[in-house]
Amino acid sequence: MSALIKVGAIDDDRFDRSRRIGWLDMERIQSARCFVAGAGALGNEVIKNLVLSGVKSIMLVDMDYVVRSNLNRCVFFREEDASRKSMKTDIIAKRVKELNSEIRITPINSRIEEIDLGCLKDYDVVFGCFDNIGARLHLNAHAYYYGVPYIDGGTDGITGKIQVVLPPDTPCLQCATNKTHMKILEKRFSCTGADISIYEPKIPAEITTTSIIAAIQVREGLKIISGKKENCIRHVCYYNGLLNTFDSFEVSLDPMCPVHLSSYFKSF
Amino acid sequence: MPLRIKVRNAESGATVEMELEGENTIDDIIEGAAGYWEKDAGAYVLRRGRRLLRGQQTVAEAGILNNDELELIPDPEGG
Incomplete structure (x- = not known):
């Protein structure tokens, strides 16, 4: 008996063109669980790319509401969201359904430091889309401890970077820090006696650099989910938007890195 | 015996020569170069070839040699 095909059926499959890319494992991608921390510019782009790539289950964490200055680079935010001071995670969870109605996004309105990150062990990949080093190091340490791949993105004007951490094989974010990172941390949480004041510098940002860095974060995530870890960035990639170069x-690995030491002691 | 190295500014392409002792650290080099170019108080990393150097490592531990050229790269924090 010969097979029956329906004319035009190819175009009914949302992911037909994705399936034509040999190394993408669409079954795994569609059943993957991703954790995204930060719902700013990188977070918007990472979520957009994950959803268009076929990921259906995402947890999204951010503590902030939408402001007008977000609107030059955040695809899910609208002017009315800024007027209403809507929470970023709620808006993304709502608008992402316009891209794919089957998506399940769990929005968490909280600082990353205030949630129980034991849940990370239930996720396939963690994406860091923060605007500060403290939050990055916090999530990096927990993802490493639970053995979950962590993909960090950062931008500043037209430069950016992506770091891929694959526990227990690779160094982590903490291994790559030096005194300049610690000085920023000290400045951010400067103690003024009775209170701790948080210094939040306004970092230059625009959409083209953001979309490039977020796209690479998601591409590395898709490699991990598709079983192609060996093709991931080793270990950090810097982008110079003026010259359009990637290095x-x-x-x-820092033998004294507290993240690796705690993971080592966990094994006993 | 002191070593002489060159540090390149990844943003401008400018270079500065630096004289080092074996016990100087990578943090010292970053601080010296960032200070020389009056860089903003941001995060920076230093590379030698295809490897980023750890801040606490000494010049000797990092295997830095006379006439090496290192590069100071801004480490973007925004998101």
């Missing part, structure tokens, strides 16, 4: 560098 990847290795980071050596």
